[in-house]
Amino acid sequence: MARVQAALLPFLYPCLESSPLHVGRRARLLYRSIATRRYQSTESAIPDGAPLDHPLSSHLNPPPTDYGRTIFADKATITLSAGSGGHGCISFLREKYIEAGPANGGDGGSGGSIYIQAVRGETSLHKLARRSSIKAGRGKNGQGKDKGGQRGEDVLVQVPVGTVVREISRRDPVAEEEEIRMLEAGSEKGGVEATRGTWRRDKWMQYPSSTPSEYAMANFPPLPKPRRSNLALSQPQPPIDLDLSEPMEKPMLLAAGAMGGLGNPHFMTATDRRPKFATKGEDGLSITLELELKLLADVGFVGMPNAGKSTLLRALSRSKARVGNWAFTTLQPNIGTMVLDNGHGRAQVQASRASGEPRTQISIADIPGLIPDAHMDKGLGLGFLRHVERAHVLAFVVDLSVGDAINSLNILWNELGEFETLKGKETNMATESRIVDWKPINKSRPSASARNGAVVRNEDNAIIEPSGSRSLPDLPMVPMSSKPWFVVATKADVEGTQENFAKLQAYLDALAKGTQNHPSKRKNVWKGPLTAIPVSAIRGEGVERIPEWTVSLLDD
Numbered sequence: 001m002a003r004v005q006a007a008l009l010p011f012l013y014p015c016l017e018s019s020p021l022h023v024g025r026r027a028r029l030l031y032r033s034i035a036t037r038r039y040q041s042t043e044s045a046i047p048d049g050a051p052l053d054h055p056l057s058s059h060l061n062p063p064p065t066d067y068g069r070t071i072f073a074d075k076a077t078i079t080l081s082a083g084s085g086g087h088g089c090i091s092f093l094r095e096k097y098i099e100a101g102p103a104n105g106g107d108g109g110s111g112g113s114i115y116i117q118a119v120r121g122e123t124s125l126h127k128l129a130r131r132s133s134i135k136a137g138r139g140k141n142g143q144g145k146d147k148g149g150q151r152g153e154d155v156l157v158q159v160p161v162g163t164v165v166r167e168i169s170r171r172d173p174v175a176e177e178e179e180i181r182m183l184e185a186g187s188e189k190g191g192v193e194a195t196r197g198t199w200r201r202d203k204w205m206q207y208p209s210s211t212p213s214e215y216a217m218a219n220f221p222p223l224p225k226p227r228r229s230n231l232a233l234s235q236p237q238p239p240i241d242l243d244l245s246e247p248m249e250k251p252m253l254l255a256a257g258a259m260g261g262l263g264n265p266h267f268m269t270a271t272d273r274r275p276k277f278a279t280k281g282e283d284g285l286s287i288t289l290e291l292e293l294k295l296l297a298d299v300g301f302v303g304m305p306n307a308g309k310s311t312l313l314r315a316l317s318r319s320k321a322r323v324g325n326w327a328f329t330t331l332q333p334n335i336g337t338m339v340l341d342n343g344h345g346r347a348q349v350q351a352s353r354a355s356g357e358p359r360t361q362i363s364i365a366d367i368p369g370l371i372p373d374a375h376m377d378k379g380l381g382l383g384f385l386r387h388v389e390r391a392h393v394l395a396f397v398v399d400l401s402v403g404d405a406i407n408s409l410n411i412l413w414n415e416l417g418e419f420e421t422l423k424g425k426e427t428n429m430a431t432e433s434r435i436v437d438w439k440p441i442n443k444s445r446p447s448a449s450a451r452n453g454a455v456v457r458n459e460d461n462a463i464i465e466p467s468g469s470r471s472l473p474d475l476p477m478v479p480m481s482s483k484p485w486f487v488v489a490t491k492a493d494v495e496g497t498q499e500n501f502a503k504l505q506a507y508l509d510a511l512a513k514g515t516q517n518h519p520s521k522r523k524n525v526w527k528g529p530l531t532a533i534p535v536s537a538i539r540g541e542g543v544e545r546i547p548e549w550t551v552s553l554l555d556d
């Protein structure tokens with residue numbers, strides 16, 4: 001019977017043969033070869049009439065135990081701490097015939113900085129999710145003979161493209177110190193002067209052999225102002241809110257390392273050539289960030305549980321997504337990649353991305369199924385929709401073998417509508433809470449113009465060009481209803497699905513003509529050509545139309 005079904009497929013669904021699809025010439029050429037090679041090779045390998053569980057068809061009809069488990073996390077909360085500065089050194093020149101040499105302690109090295117970079121290739125935040133904090137290296141202490149301490153090691157945090165970074169809290173010891181000083185300056189006259197002569201364990205280094213009485217007697221100079229490294233000017237303006245939707249060529253600075261302490265030569269005076277103190281390094285800035293990954297796939301599958309999404313993903317790519325004949329087989333998003341090659345492993349450069357880059361592959365996101373009332377947290381809820389929220393094209397995967405396909409499509413659109421509504425509410429709430437809560441504590445931060453890329457002259461007259469502080473443009477968020485979409489009608493090999501498919505196609509035609517209300521019940525819906533592509537994913541039949549159609553929609 002399977003043989004009969006397989007043979008009947010083009011006849012059952014004539015649109016497979018005489019294509020009413022308005023696929024661009026480019027797209028048609030592009031996929032012709034791969035479609036024939038990749039899918040028909042599987043097909044021809046399976047003898048006609050073979051049962052679906054034939055060993056050769058196991059890639060598309062695998063047992064539930066045959067799947068590649070990918071570790072996936074789409075959220076992480078992490079505290080990033082820039083390195084603290086090394087301490088200044090207290091040392092004195094020792095040379096033959098020089099009895100009591102002058103101070104020659106080196107400054108402490110500055111701490112390591114923390115950078116972030118969005119890269120292609122990373123697909124999950126699990127590496128960050130299992131760490132609660134990341135610290136950059138501490139600067140080394142200064143040494144004798146005026147040797148400065150080594151810089152601390154920088155840390156580069158690589159995240160997948162599509163990560164949204166939001167700041168939860170930050171602790172900036174330099175800003176805190178500056179604030180204390182300003183308060184003191186406000187409350188007491190000469191507040192800064194009041195710090196003269198005071199010993200602060202957290203700020204001053206004492207000569208190791210100093211006795212407690214020497215501590216008490218020592219005439220400490222005013223504590224030097226807390227210092228920030230020049231790099232700090234390139235830090236993004238707090239609160240950090242980044243949308244890393246493009247791969248970044250260069251890493252972006254998040255937290256600059258703290259400055260090292262001053263060696264004892266800084267405190268030499270005309271009367272005291274041998275000061276027995278140096279300062280400690282500053283503590284590093286630490287920022288707690290919430291990272292959220294919104295997969296940036298080209299196509300997002302939306303469908304009910306058990307519709308055949310994962311099987312379809314397997315048919316289109318080399319994905320080893322789990323397939324099982326029960327609802328919620330997929331519990332985490334799967335990403336598959338369709339390689340657009342010419343059949344000989346060479347890239348067929350016929351499609352291009354918006355950036356002009358040639359498109360050599362199409363990424364697909366397969367997410368857990370949606371059930372009616374998923375927005376009321378039924379099933380696995382709507383949370384996973386954020387992974388298809390940014391897909392350029394939505395593919396509604398509808399099972400022809402169970403119930404009315406039009407009804408299934410309407411349920412899916414309804415849930416998408418609810419997701420949009422919830423998201424709108426969330427955005428409003430987040431904006432409100434930001435407006436009320438955020439109070440910059442660091443009044444002596446560089447001005448906004450300085451941070452926005454202007455050339456800045458700091459106290460030491462060094463010219464700093466903050467190259468890393470590029471402001472990232474917000475990703476234009478297209479509402480789901482305005483995205484190009486199409487329907488993949490799966491399980492077309494099952495008997496009696498023909499009528500269901502015909503009704504679905506008629507419904508889509510009516511939608512395209514405007515004689516039917518759009519299932520999203522929204523205005524500004526996408527007005528492109530609508531189609532349903534009948535496929536039998538389990539047999540790899542009809543699936544070659546999907547990349548063709550997708551490329552034409554992506555090129556739109």
Ligand SMILES: Nc1nc2c(ncn2[C@@H]2O[C@H](COP(=O)(O)OP(=O)(O)OP(=O)(O)O)[C@@H](O)[C@H]2O)c(=O)[nH]1
Nearest residue numbers: 305306307308309310311324328329330369537538
């Ligand atoms: N006859 C037939 N069965 C199919 C086809 N595609 C998938 N199936 C079967 O349908 C069942 C569900 O397939 P899955 O790919 O796991 O479905 P899913 O949509 O990913 O399900 P969830 O992950 O639970 O949402 C499996 O038993 C598949 O073998 C098809 O084209 N024809």
Ligand SMILES: [Mg+2]
Nearest residue numbers: 309310329330
């Ligand atoms: Mg699945």
